Amino acid sequence: MIKFLDLHKINEQYRDEIDDAIKQVLDSGCYLLSVKLEKFEHDFAEYCQTKHAIGVGCGLDALRLIIEAYGFGKGDEIIVPANTYIACILAISHSSCEPVLVEPDINTYNINPDLIEEKITPTTKAIMAVHLYGQVCLLDKIKAIAEKHDLKIIEDSSQAHGAVYKGKKVGSVGDAAAFSFYPSKNLGCMSDGAAVTTNDNELAKKIRALRNYGCITKYEMEYKGSNSRLDEIQAAILNVKLKYLDQENKKRKEIATVYINNIKNKAIILPINDPSHVWHLFVIRCKNRQKLKNYLLDNGIQTMIHYPIPPHKQKAYALWNDLSYPVTEKIHNEVLSLPINSSLKDSDIQKIVEVINSYEQ
Numbered sequence: 529m530i531k532f533l534d535l536h537k538i539n540e541q542y543r544d545e546i547d548d549a550i551k552q553v554l555d556s557g558c559y560l561l562s563v564k565l566e567k568f569e570h571d572f573a574e575y576c577q578t579k580h581a582i583g584v585g586c587g588l589d590a591l592r593l594i595i596e597a598y599g600f601g602k603g604d605e606i607i608v609p610a611n612t613y614i615a616c617i618l619a620i621s622h623s624s625c626e627p628v629l630v631e632p633d634i635n636t637y638n639i640n641p642d643l644i645e646e647k648i649t650p651t652t653k654a655i656m657a658v659h660l661y662g663q664v665c666l667l668d669k670i671k672a673i674a675e676k677h678d679l680k681i682i683e684d685s686s687q688a689h690g691a692v693y694k695g696k697k698v699g700s701v702g703d704a705a706a707f708s709f710y711p712s713k714n715l716g717c718m719s720d721g722a723a724v725t726t727n728d729n730e731l732a733k734k735i736r737a738l739r740n741y742g743c744i745t746k747y748e749m750e751y752k753g754s755n756s757r758l759d760e761i762q763a764a765i766l767n768v769k770l771k772y773l774d775q776e777n778k779k780r781k782e783i784a785t786v787y788i789n790n791i792k793n794k795a796i797i798l799p800i801n802d803p804s805h806v807w808h809l810f811v812i813r814c815k816n817r818q819k820l821k822n823y824l825l826d827n828g829i830q831t832m833i834h835y836p837i838p839p840h841k842q843k844a845y846a847l848w849n850d851l852s853y854p855v856t857e858k859i860h861n862e863v864l865s866l867p868i869n870s871s872l873k874d875s876d877i878q879k880i881v882e883v884i885n886s887y888e889q
């Protein structure tokens with residue numbers, strides 16, 4: 529069986545270094561807000577070409593803390609792609625703000641900049657620019673709209689670690705950015721974990737406080753904060769794996785190129801081979817997705833669906849259930865993710881291509 533994702537095999541490549549890093553934490557007796565986190569925050573900020581990186585508990589918290597630090601709240605609107613992962617929507621809702629859904633471009637799966645301005649109102653505060661599946665959204669167009677209307681850009685870079693857009697790393701173009709280090713990410717730890725990147729000194733200072741109960745000086749609470757800290761063990765693991773992120777992304781791009789050049793089945797719609805793409809996911813589309821998924825599984829190939837239910841059809845957002853977002857719905861009904869990561873052998877990749885090419889609609 530070709531697994532969709534073999535995390536054990538991926539992390540085994542760095543096992544000796546990871547074991548040593550974890551041992552250093554255990555021997556230190558310091559498990560939170562200490563030297564491993566400081567090193568990771570410094571190195572990740574440098575990698576992302578930003579002044580600051582602040583380690584937090586998870587990707588949802590990273591987005592939520594950005595919104596909270598800006599002071600956005602009840603009655604404020606934040607524009608967000610209609611087909612994004614639910615965490616983006618939840619972060620807005622948890623902050624008592626209103627998510628305003630905008631359809632994606634059917635070709636890129638990222639927010640369609642041409643549809644943003646019509647959704648802007650006097651209460652719009654920000655645009656959440658989500659780099660879905662690892663492909664960078666059109667940040668130059670989004671930035672021009674944001675500047676015109678005095679809006680903040682919050683990048684959700686949780687699937688795009690290391691991606692470069694017109695010479696700039698994701699996480700450095702917007703006003704602030706969220707990165708998730710969930711284990712399956714291109715840069716993943718071994719639990720939940722995340723970071724916020726920004727060039728805004730005051731925003732960084734506030735988020736550091738908000739992640740730690742609102743505390744700037746110990747036991748003195750300047751804000752009504754929360755507990756959302758990237759722990760020392762996860763930071764130590766990320767210190768190891770950050771060194772290999774570009775190598776991981778290079779391998780993913782090589783696999784994607786093989787898929788794009790060799791999958792010739794007319795029933796399959798392939799993704800665009802954009803140079804900015806770091807291929808967190810390789811997402812194809814097929815009208816009879818379940819039949820294809822079953823066919824691949826019968827031939828020993830695991831796949832995943834990212835994501836089967838769009839946000840506006842979720843029970844949690846029942847008030848939206850009757851709304852129509854046809855492009856979003858088409859994407860969610862047709863997408864299928866193929867295996868793409870450094871654990872795959874050349875023979876695995878070749879088999880995936882051959883099996884897909886032999887599929888009949």
